[in-house]
């Protein structure tokens with residue numbers, strides 16, 4: 001990526017830098033590849049990033065949005081998304097969040113339990129309306145990703161177990177203020193192999209047959225998100241392989257006449273367009289190693305500390321032709337505040353600018369005020 005380094009030199013670090021052109025190119029690719037299949041509809045999982053400029057660009061591209069809280073619904077409405085393009089998922093929806101969705105007439109509530117169905121039915125009755133719902137089913141497919149971001153195994157807290165689906169459908173038939181319009185799935189995030197998605201299609205095909213045997217025709221199937229990004233080689237693979245991803249579903253899922261297939265893509269849409277930009281504060285000589293101490297830390301980008309994730313580290317301003325091994329760390333009082341150990345990087349000095357790449361998804365949005373640090377601003 002060509003960073004505007006001379007502009008960066010004038011700015012206070014740390015900040016998140018977003019590349020508008022890459023985001024637009026990614027969205028164009030998604031639209032081009034999805035439009036090969038008339039039944040496909042793509043929603044952006046806004047949990048990955050709600051920067052207002054980013055949301056505006058996503059909205060202009062025509063994608064809908066997938067929210068997991070009332071606050072996210074508010075952010076999407078503020079960004080100008082139409083309520084009929086908003087779907088709302090989440091294992092614990094509060095009453096005010098359900099009421100907000102009902103008042104706004106959002107497209108669908110993705111429901112995760114019978115207890116929640118009963119509350120939505122009651123709140124919809126009070127509001128004099130009917131809620132469109134999809135049931136989130138836990139398909140028990142192993143996504144082979146980090147245990148914190150796998151969601152489709154039966155021991156996860158998410159979704160309704162497959163064997164419970166018939167009884168939940170029977171229950172819905174007794175509720176007068178909810179209409180079942182679809183089934184919802186999401187097996188996990190940062191999947192680099194596509195086989196689990198093929199497995200998911202097989203599970204859905206079987207479930208659809210069973211649901212139809214209960215006399216229900218579904219308008220939508222929603223397969224969630226999960227497509228991974230190349231964190232090791234962001235310049236070689238700036239845009240994920242959406243063609244292959246969509247083809248899996250086109251080839252393996254038996255959609256019914258008139259049925260829509262919904263996707264909720266988060267990371268794959270915004271990951272590569274964002275970088276966290278920091279300055280080198282100090283090069284500290286340890287006993288056996290050198291530490292590169294940055295002015296950005298785990299409060300700004302928590303993924304390495306939380307998931308042992310690795311973001312490619314690039315020194316943007318070093319004029320040295322030599323390389324040195326560094327442990328690249330932040331200023332926060334935690335040993336887990338480390339972005340990389342033994343990183344072979346151009347020899348750097350105090351004041352050099354550093355980019356932590358592929359930070360557009362689950363970066364700024366997961367930043368915290370730990371150590372009273374502010375959330376890093378966005379630069380476009």
Ligand code: LLP
Pocket residue numbers: 045047048066089149151185186188189190224225226227264265266267268303307361362
């Ligand atoms: N739909 C549902 C129901 C989800 O739970 C998620 C992500 C998505 C869609 C979007 O998935 P994606 O396309 O981004 O894989 N903070 C973690 C990732 C957590 C993902 C949570 N759910 C990370 O930094 O890796």
